[in-house]
Each structure stands twice: as C-alpha cells, then as structure tokens.
Amino acid sequence: MDLLIPGLILFVFAHLFKRLFPKLRAFLGSPGKVVLGLVMLASVVLMVMGYRAAEVVPVYDTMPALYHANNALMILSLYLFAVGGTKSVLVGVIRHPMLWGAVIWAIAHLMVNGDLASVVLFGGILVWAILEMVLINRAGPWENRIKGSLKGDLKALGGVVVVYGLIAGVHIWLGYNPFVMAQ
Structure with missing residues (x-):
C-alpha cells in the first residue's frame, strides 16, 4: 500500500488537473502536457508495483x-x-x-x-x-x-x-x- 496509494493519488490528480486547474493547464501548454503524461506513467507504475507488493x-x-x-x-x-x-x-x-x-x-x-x-x-x-x-x-x-x-x-x-x-x-x-x- 506504500506505493499503491501514492500512485492512485498521482493518477487521480493528473487526470483531474485539466478540470480543476484549466487556466494553469492552458498556461503550461505542451510542456505541461508532457509533464502530466510522465506523472500519469509514473502513477501507473507505482499502482502496479504497489498492488503486486500489497499484503x-x-x-x-x-x-x-x-x-x-x-x-x-x-x-x-x-x-x-x-x-x-x-x-x-x-x-x-x-x-x-x-x-x-x-x-x-x-x-x-x-x-x-x-x-x-x-x-x-x-x-x-x-x-x-x-x-x-x-x-x-x-x-x-x-x-x-x-x-x-x-x-x-x-x-x-x-x-x-x-x-x-x-x-x-x-x-x-x-x-x-x-x-x-x-x-
């Protein structure tokens, strides 16, 4: 759960970012999309590793x-x-x-x-x-x-x-x- 929960939080945050912070997302432009994409990828890796390691x-x-x-x-x-x-x-x-x-x-x-x-x-x-x-x-x-x-x-x-x-x-x-x- 040590990796699963942070991974899930990152996943949700990255996916909701556009809805919760539309002006900031627009300001960040393409570099911001790349960063969010990397955060999403990292979140999936954390969720998979955390799920597999969970008791x-x-x-x-x-x-x-x-x-x-x-x-x-x-x-x-x-x-x-x-x-x-x-x-x-x-x-x-x-x-x-x-x-x-x-x-x-x-x-x-x-x-x-x-x-x-x-x-x-x-x-x-x-x-x-x-x-x-x-x-x-x-x-x-x-x-x-x-x-x-x-x-x-x-x-x-x-x-x-x-x-x-x-x-x-x-x-x-x-x-x-x-x-x-x-x-």
Whole structure:
C-alpha cells in the first residue's frame, strides 16, 4: 500500500488537473502536457508495483460464479474504451464512453477481488471515473458532432479481440488466470 496509494493519488490528480486547474493547464501548454503524461506513467507504475507488493487483507468474499460475468464485463469495458477513440455509431450516442469503460472495468474487478488492495485500487479508479464525468458534465452541455459509422464499431470490435487476448495473456503470465475460478 506504500506505493499503491501514492500512485492512485498521482493518477487521480493528473487526470483531474485539466478540470480543476484549466487556466494553469492552458498556461503550461505542451510542456505541461508532457509533464502530466510522465506523472500519469509514473502513477501507473507505482499502482502496479504497489498492488503486486500489497499484503492480501480480505475485505469481502467473492462469488466464483461472477468470474464469467467479469470476463463479459471486461469485453464491454474494452469495447467502450475502443469506441471512444473511433468514429463509431456508439460514440455518437453515449457520452464519456472511455470513462464508462473505466467504471465497468473497476466494477468487474471488484466483483472478483475482495482484498483491501483491490478495493483501494479498483474502488479508487471507480470513484475517479465517476467524479471525472460529473466535472465534465458540470462544465457544459454535450454537443456531440460526431457522425459515426458501423465501420468504426467493427474496427473497435476487432481491436477489442486483440487487446483482450493480450490482457488475458499478461494476467496469466502474472499468475491470475481470468478464465479459471479462484479456489
């Protein structure tokens, strides 16, 4: 937790910086964006190292039946991340697809991880994503001018298949097989 919590705080701060300090961010310009990008990268490294090093402190029991739901939610989460960067039909319908992807990702992980480090990490990301959406929505109405096509959705779906396979492979390599229920 010594690295996890500072990493999470840096992650949230770097992501909320634009919303909380818009004039300062504009003043800092491109060099400021580079620094924030490095802070975000460092925050992810700290969170991963902190999560991996954290002692397992059970908070709640998980239900093995939820492992399949977790995998389905992860596909949906990745799809929302993907369409956020494309000109898909869905991106013209849903506001904040990437943030909704983060919300679903966090909930999916909380469904199958009941230890303290997971609650801090995934719960923290969940709270950040919701707070980010609230701040964006308070800044003004949504004026989406993107007219997407089914081609964008199909590209996103193709990317999801590849990325899901890579993520599953990394999880298995780290010793967390997402396709096998915990004992």
